[in-house]
Amino acid sequence: MNKNFVGIILAAGEGTRMKSAIPKVLHPLCARPMLAYVLDLAKKLKLSKTLVVVGNKKELLKGLLDEYQAKAVYQAERLGTADALKRAQGALRGSSGNILVLYGDQPLLQAKTLKELMQKHLASCASATILTVSMEDPLGYGRIVRDNYARVTAIIEDKDATNEQKNIKEVNTGIICFKKNDLFKAIAKIRPDNAKREYYLTDAIKIMAEGGLRIESLSIVGDMEQAQGINSRQDLAQAQKIMRLRILDNLMASGVSIIDPQSTHIDYDCKIGQDSIIYPFTVIEKDVIIGKFCRIGPFCHLRPGTRIEDRAIIGNFTEVVRSRIGKETLMKHFSYMGDAAVGRNVNIGCGVVTANFDGKNKLKTVINDSAFIGADTILRAPVKIGRKAVTGAGSVITREVKAGEVVAGVPARPLNKFAQ
Ligand code: UD1
Ligand code: CA
Numbered sequence: 001m002n003k004n005f006v007g008i009i010l011a012a013g014e015g016t017r018m019k020s021a022i023p024k025v026l027h028p029l030c031a032r033p034m035l036a037y038v039l040d041l042a043k044k045l046k047l048s049k050t051l052v053v054v055g056n057k058k059e060l061l062k063g064l065l066d067e068y069q070a071k072a073v074y075q076a077e078r079l080g081t082a083d084a085l086k087r088a089q090g091a092l093r094g095s096s097g098n099i100l101v102l103y104g105d106q107p108l109l110q111a112k113t114l115k116e117l118m119q120k121h122l123a124s125c126a127s128a129t130i131l132t133v134s135m136e137d138p139l140g141y142g143r144i145v146r147d148n149y150a151r152v153t154a155i156i157e158d159k160d161a162t163n164e165q166k167n168i169k170e171v172n173t174g175i176i177c178f179k180k181n182d183l184f185k186a187i188a189k190i191r192p193d194n195a196k197r198e199y200y201l202t203d204a205i206k207i208m209a210e211g212g213l214r215i216e217s218l219s220i221v222g223d224m225e226q227a228q229g230i231n232s233r234q235d236l237a238q239a240q241k242i243m244r245l246r247i248l249d250n251l252m253a254s255g256v257s258i259i260d261p262q263s264t265h266i267d268y269d270c271k272i273g274q275d276s277i278i279y280p281f282t283v284i285e286k287d288v289i290i291g292k293f294c295r296i297g298p299f300c301h302l303r304p305g306t307r308i309e310d311r312a313i314i315g316n317f318t319e320v321v322r323s324r325i326g327k328e329t330l331m332k333h334f335s336y337m338g339d340a341a342v343g344r345n346v347n348i349g350c351g352v353v354t355a356n357f358d359g360k361n362k363l364k365t366v367i368n369d370s371a372f373i374g375a376d377t378i379l380r381a382p383v384k385i386g387r388k389a390v391t392g393a394g395s396v397i398t399r400e401v402k403a404g405e406v407v408a409g410v411p412a413r414p415l416n417k418f419a420q
Contacts, residue, residue, distance in 0.1 A: 005118060005177070006095050007042040010084050011035055011104030012055030012075040017232045023057050025104035026064070027236055029243045031267035031286040034230060035061070037107035037243075039068040044111045045118075048096045052104070053084040080198030082190045089184055098122070099178045101201070106174065108226045108239055114175070117218045121177035127213035128183070128205060130155070131175040133220045133227045141171035142202045144217065152215040155202035159195035172202060173220070173227035182213055243268075264297075273310065291327070309344070322362070326369065338362070339381065343369035349393070351376040368403070 015024025025035035035052075042050040050070040054061050055078060065072050075087045085101070092099075100118060102109070113131070121129035130152065132144050142155040143165050155172045156165050186204040194200060209215050220227060230236050247268060248261045255274035258264050266272075266284040273292035278284075282297035290296065291310035298316050305322035308314060312325050315332035323337045326344035331337065335348055338356035341364070342348070352373050354365045363381035367373065371385045374393040385391070389401045392408025392415070401407050406415045 002046045002115075002118065003048045004096050004122060005045075005047050005098045005100045006092060006180075007045070007047040007050040007100045007102055008085060008088050009035070009038050009042065009050065009052045009070075009102045009104050010081060011061070012053045012078060012084055013105070014055065014078060015105070015231070018236075019233075023055075023060055024230070026060060027230075029107055029236070029240045029268075030247055030265075032269070033064060034107040034239075035104045036064060036068075038102055038104055038109070039064070039070060041109060041111055041114065042070070042102065043068060045100075045114060047100065051088045051091055053087055080192065080196070081201035082187050082199035082204065085183070085201055086187055086199075089187075092180065095180075097180050099180050099183060101174070101176045101178070103174050103229060105230045106227065107230070108228055108242055109175065110223065110226050113220060113223075113226060117175065118177055120216060120218050124216045125214065126177075126216035127179045127208050129177040129216040129218065130205070131173045131220065131227070132170050132217050133173050133224050134169045135171055135224075136169070138166075138169055138171045142174075143168040144170040144172060151209070152205065152217055153209045154206035157194065157196070157200060157202060170219070174229065175227070176201075178204070182208060186211075337365075340365040340367065340379075342367045343371070343387075345370045347372045349373055349375035349377065352379070353377075354379045354381055356381045374408075 011025045018024045026033045051073050052065055052070050053075050054072045055075050058072060058074060071091060073088045073091055075084050117129060117131050140158050142157045143161055144152055145154040145156055147153050183204060186207040189207050190199050190203045192199050205215055225242055228239060230239050244265060247266050248258050248264060251272055252258055256272045257277040260280040263280045264278055264282050267286040269286060270284050270288045272290040275292055276290055276294040279297035282300045284302045285304050287304040288302045288306045290308040293311045294308050295313045300314050301319045303321035306320045307324040309327040311328045313330050313332055317334045318331055320337045323340040325342045328344055329342055329346040331348040333350040335352045336354060338354050339362050340354050346367055355378055356363050365379045365381045365383055367385045368387040370388045372390045374391045376394045377391045378396045380398045383397050384400045386401055386403030388404050390406040391397055391412060395408050395412035396410045398411040407413060408415055
């Protein structure tokens, strides 16, 4: 069914209310640009093609669009949503008969809602099928106007609505399926004679209804927040909260324990194995993989490139970045591992720190299996610790420690040498 649709994602708006130098749709939710979530939806729905209408600063979007093989269509001037679709018309020759309009600033939409909408659109043979939602406070949204038979006759934008129309609680989410040919015929008739002097896509509905074409709608019930558009940093924070809870829910459903979802932040696409436990006040950034039966936190910060293997314990006030921590290794308190490869069954004592940056380069630390790193050891990278080696409390390691060797001091030396 989905091959009957081309997805058009509108993303040319300037996002003025974000007060930002970067395009609104690149602002991240849980470390993923909001537009990427919308592109994910289009991909999940297996649409025949996805076009993205972009505006100024389009070069900043290029990387992301290439990643998804989505075609960019340029809208030089922001003349309104109908004009944005008109820009895409040329790229639609010979493509599927229906269009699904999506917005780049609605990352919370769920694929199942869109599937239902597309199904209804095809089954009813409507010229347009609108996704609507009822809101207690519909301020700012286009209102759905219906006749006595409950048929949709128009969408009236907030700024153009009469007081009576302003009382309508059912609004346009912005997501609409169209029959391509009917849409472009209607768009040709749209004029910018409204409060914003813009070409409103929503005027296509009135034009179609007046022409006797069939308009259908589907109302979101339940998960209403999915239609939320992001216009300001406040909206962004709200949406981020929802996305964060969705990520945590998915992890819990897959067998990860999260003791306190309210104080836990996990970015998009982190992998955590079954029966691992995440304690409160933990921040896990993108590109982190954690094995099974691990214990993480409280107060732990795992940054990109972290790999934690099964049954490892990363305790309180710890930070790990670009490092691998082997199976059953313990790093229970006040430690920092940066650019480190740590083997299995290693004990990293309280307060151990890798000094991995020399002011210019990030340097590697290797700690082999079953080593014992004493409390407060500083590992000045690049440095290697051999299997079963031991460093004394407070040592500063500046050169390789061989397997089985015991070193201590500043700089650390083999203990038997002290004896001499
Ligand atoms: C739009 C709808 C409104 C609906 C609301 C839902 C219109 C006229 N109104 O209003 O009925 O209730 O969304 O959130 O469509 N864009 C472009 N080029 C343009 C103008 C806009 O690409 O020239 C993009 C924006 O980046 C944005 C989307 O289209 O992603 C919607 O535009 P916006 O101006 O935010 O429309 P609203 O006033 O919110
Ligand atoms: Ca909007």
